[in-house]
Amino acid sequence: MQVQPMAAEKLSQAAPQADAAIAIDDVTLRFVTPDGHMMTAIRDFTMTVARGEFACVVGPTGCGKSTTLNLVTGLLRPTTGNVRVMGTPVTDISRDIGFVFQADALFPWRTALANIEYALEVRGVAKAERTATARHLLSLFGLAGFEDRFPNQLSGGMQQRVAIARALASNPEVLLMDEPFAALDQQTRELLQGELLRIWGKINTTVIFVTHSIDEAIFLADRVVVMTARPGAVKEIIDIDLPRPRDGDIRASAEFNLYRARVWDVLRDEVNKAQKDWTLSPAFSH
Numbered sequence: 647m648q649v650q651p652m653a654a655e656k657l658s659q660a661a662p663q664a665d666a667a668i669a670i671d672d673v674t675l676r677f678v679t680p681d682g683h684m685m686t687a688i689r690d691f692t693m694t695v696a697r698g699e700f701a702c703v704v705g706p707t708g709c710g711k712s713t714t715l716n717l718v719t720g721l722l723r724p725t726t727g728n729v730r731v732m733g734t735p736v737t738d739i740s741r742d743i744g745f746v747f748q749a750d751a752l753f754p755w756r757t758a759l760a761n762i763e764y765a766l767e768v769r770g771v772a773k774a775e776r777t778a779t780a781r782h783l784l785s786l787f788g789l790a791g792f793e794d795r796f797p798n799q800l801s802g803g804m805q806q807r808v809a810i811a812r813a814l815a816s817n818p819e820v821l822l823m824d825e826p827f828a829a830l831d832q833q834t835r836e837l838l839q840g841e842l843l844r845i846w847g848k849i850n851t852t853v854i855f856v857t858h859s860i861d862e863a864i865f866l867a868d869r870v871v872v873m874t875a876r877p878g879a880v881k882e883i884i885d886i887d888l889p890r891p892r893d894g895d896i897r898a899s900a901e902f903n904l905y906r907a908r909v910w911d912v913l914r915d916e917v918n919k920a921q922k923d924w925t926l927s928p929a930f931s932h
Contacts, residue, residue, distance in 0.1 A: 687713045
């Protein structure tokens with residue numbers, strides 16, 4: 647199989663903005679740093695994600711990957727350009743979006759079951775329904791029997807399973823994931839990648855997954871979006887034409903290694919540039 651790069655324009659053609667789950671249109675974000683300097687976090691950023699697509703975003707530290715997710719959630723507003731989710735301009739935090747952070751962010755005083763129920767509790771869902779939903783999600787993630795455990799009684803991988811289940815409890819149309827497996831050991835990380843794909847295959851939610859790991863991005867994604875060093879923009883989008891469902895054996899395939907080399911070839915110069923920028927100005931945003 648020949649691996650071909652996908653130009654940034656092609657993503658918009660594959661997922662027209664009018665029909666896209668997520669459309670980021672020519673967005674620039676500037677802000678004033680604590681020392682009074684104007685900083686451009688991302689510039690002229692355009693990306694669309696089709697409904698039901700799994701897109702991974704990679705880029706050097708400080709390029710604006712997390713900032714991009716915060717623009718989609720409505721936590722940040724662009725200086726110029728616009729962001730739409732399911733065709734609607736983002737003007738506030740949307741309940742149609744689920745978010746999973748690098749840290750699991752579970753409530754330590756709530757059990758696994760109660761943590762998942764919380765996502766429905768704040769929406770006014772009746773107790774019986776939210777309990778049934780939470781139990782179903784725990785079962786899907788292989789956590790049946792752990793309903794009454796508190797976060798400190800769960801392993802790191804189990805905690806992240808609960809965090810993802812909580813994000814999915816309200817059946818969001820879009821799931822944003824900001825390096826959710828970065829703090830886990832490699833074995834647990836690979837297991838959870840497989841679990842995530844298994845669940846995603848059942849629910850068909852649109853996903854944007856931010857990661858520093860090229861292997862993780864290739865294993866998970868339909869397309870990998872490579873960002874430039876700050877100010878962040880889309881450098882290239884690479885279509886990942888690997889069969890689904892995927893299992894761990896695919897990582898050893900020749901096709902997988904070709905994609906790994908291709909993504910790194912696109913990313914290498916941006917990482918080098920970001921490292922030079924860090925030596926001059928270490929205090930810019932991830």
